[in-house]
Amino acid sequence: MAETVADRIEQDILAQGWDTGSILGSEAQLIERYGVSRAVFREAVRLVEHHQMARMRRGPGGGLVVTEPDPGAVRQAARVYLRRADVTRQQLFDARAALELAGVVTATEQLTEDGIAQLTEALRVEAELVEQGVTTGHARNVHSVIADMTGNPAISLFIEVLAQLDEDMVQQGWISRDDPTDRAALAEASHAAHEAIVAAIVAGDAPLAQHRMRRHLQAIADLLTDDVRAD
Ligand SMILES: [Zn+2]
Structure with missing residues (x-):
């Protein structure tokens, strides 16, 4: 019912x-409107x-206030869902390749x-991180810049979700190799691939x-294993 x-x-x-800041109605009005x-x-x-579409504001002038959509x-939510759905590396690769190849x-x-300018900046930041031995991903990487450049919010959203999921898998031990030098080599190889793309x-x-x-995504897919699950 709820x-x-x-x-x-x-x-x-x-x-x-989706008029952010507007009030859909007071609690009393809405209870009457929906008849519950x-x-x-x-x-x-x-x-x-919970879906971050509106929140109830109490007091005088209050009501159900429409809130800003939060892409994060x-x-x-999509990441958690796909992890729970036991997405395999092959499925992840297939979906991600379709989107990323359309995206480029x-x-x-x-x-x-x-x-x-944005691509150049993303590469510069990434080069610095690789230099410092930071192997974890950063928010504004080459993939998200390319995704945004499509101007297509659907492609952009799902590329971000799938790229982050790949990153999660690499970081959380879904790879067979645990040697930190391997991770540094992986970060360097990824950076070189990004530069070439x-x-x-x-x-x-x-x-x-x-x-x-495609070659870059295949290299990531080859690293992942379906046998190790982080949680
Ligand atoms: Zn990459």
């Missing part, structure tokens, strides 16, 4: 254009708040000076960028 009401509330938020008990309504609000929360083509076609994009050579991206 889930049905939560669904209706979210549909209403979407129907009104206070207890069911409050349970529904908890679900909507969406990505985190669009990014190459829509290349701008600003895009080149970016060079192809900047040169406007989409097929070459695709070829290099």
